[in-house]
Amino acid sequence: MKKKIYVLDTSALLAYPDLMFRLKGNCEIVIPKTVIKELLGLKHSKHLMIAGAAEKVLNTLHLFGEYLPAGVGLFNEAILRTYEAYVPIDDLASMADNRIVGAAISLKKGAGGEVIVLSTDTNMRNVARAYGLTAKLPCFEDVPQMEKVLS
Numbered sequence: 001m002k003k004k005i006y007v008l009d010t011s012a013l014l015a016y017p018d019l020m021f022r023l024k025g026n027c028e029i030v031i032p033k034t035v036i037k038e039l040l041g042l043k044h045s046k047h048l049m050i051a052g053a054a055e056k057v058l059n060t061l062h063l064f065g066e067y068l069p070a071g072v073g074l075f076n077e078a079i080l081r082t083y084e085a086y087v088p089i090d091d092l093a094s095m096a097d098n099r100i101v102g103a104a105i106s107l108k109k110g111a112g113g114e115v116i117v118l119s120t121d122t123n124m125r126n127v128a129r130a131y132g133l134t135a136k137l138p139c140f141e142d143v144p145q146m147e148k149v150l151s
Helices: 010-016 035-041 050-067 095-111 123-132 144-149
Strands: 002-010 027-032 079-083 115-118 134-136
Touching: 002 035, 002 095, 010 035, 010 050, 027 035, 027 095, 027 134, 035 079, 035 095, 050 144, 079 144, 115 123, 123 134
Parallel strands: 002 027, 002 115, 027 079, 115 134
Antiparallel strands: none
């Protein structure tokens, strides 16, 4: 059985800055480079919670430095890595969102197995599903029950 590959959207990381540590087991956690670019812009947001979450994720990624492209083993048995390639699509309003879904499509073509897009963006999840990907709202025990229903 192939590993699950989780592709993290910017919105999921802003909602859960420690998301990469919450995903457990033998899986791969992929952060497309376009997400990092979005986070760099958001760390200067006027909305302090967004800026703080973006800064927290960026600080975490900074700890792993140049090892991220090859993959870093985390204490939760997952491998965390960045990813640059993507299949060009034009189904979402944001170029960054298109690249994030495009990265997931690229991973599915290259690795096979189940690629799961984690996003709080309903449109992104719908487009990802249209391309045959699994797309979910990140849900954990501390998330209100209504969010679990919406996934």
